[in-house]
Amino acid sequence: MFGSSAFAWQFAAYINNISERHRVGVLYGQTDPHWLISASYAPNVTMAEMRYRYTIASWIHYEFRFRLRDEIHRPEDAHQTRQIFDFYTRFTLNI
Numbered sequence: 490m491f492g493s494s495a496f497a498w499q500f501a502a503y504i505n506n507i508s509e510r511h512r513v514g515v516l517y518g519q520t521d522p523h524w525l526i527s528a529s530y531a532p533n534v535t536m537a538e539m540r541y542r543y544t545i546a547s548w549i550h551y552e553f554r555f556r557l558r559d560e561i562h563r564p565e566d567a568h569q570t571r572q573i574f575d576f577y578t579r580f581t582l583n584i
Contacts, residue, residue: 495523497530503540510544522562535559553578 499518507513516538524532535558542552554577560570 495525496521497524499530512540512542512544514540514542516540519561531558533561535561548583550581550583551579552581 497518497520499516501514501516503512503514505512517536518530519535520530520532522533524530530536536556538554538556540552540554542550544550556575558571558573560572563570
């Protein structure tokens with residue numbers, strides 16, 4: 490569609506208060522091989538992410554995220570495309 494493009498997009502959806510103080514979100518996005526602007530999104534990648542946040546109190550939150558990144562186009566010198574899985578978890582205190 491765009492040839493050697495630098496097109497990128499992201500979709501995000503959140504459900505707040507599934508149950509009291511719980512929030513869930515999903516993100517999905519894609520960046521073409523010539524995308525150079527964002528430090529958060531590497532070029533040539535499709536990304537899927539799931540986030541969860543629990544508000545323990547108004548001043549303390551717990552959250553975690555799982556993310557999977559896949560290369561869209563395999564580099565010529567690679568035997569296979571890369572898949573990168575990462576996650577994080579954190580507590581936030583607002584004092």
